[in-house]
Amino acid sequence: MDAIREQYKRVQERFGGACGWLFPKVSGNPDGKYPMPYGTVDTRFDAWLKWIRLIDFNGHAAAVSRHQFRHALGTRLGHAGVP
Numbered sequence: 722m723d724a725i726r727e728q729y730k731r732v733q734e735r736f737g738g739a740c741g742w743l744f745p746k747v748s749g750n751p752d753g754k755y756p757m758p759y760g761t762v763d764t765r766f767d768a769w770l771k772w773i774r775l776i777d778f779n780g781h782a783a784a785v786s787r788h789q790f791r792h793a794l795g796t797r798l799g800h801a802g803v804p
């Protein structure tokens with residue numbers, strides 16, 4: 722939750738209240754109108770998975786999609802009482 726709050730704060734500081742995206746496009750987006758492209762999200766997500774060294778039960782790099790991660794996060798937030 723803290724990481725999400727920090728990201729939201731960074732977006733608000735850069736774009737003000739006009740941006741409706743948690744992850745806006747980084748360049749060519751002066752008013753925060755556009756979201757980060759899926760390809761960029763995939764590249765950054767894969768790099769993050771390598772950085773945190775997420776492994777499976779056998780010690781191999783875990784294969785996790787953004788979709789799986791989103792559902793796991795949503796479930797945890799729901800159990801924590803977040804609407």
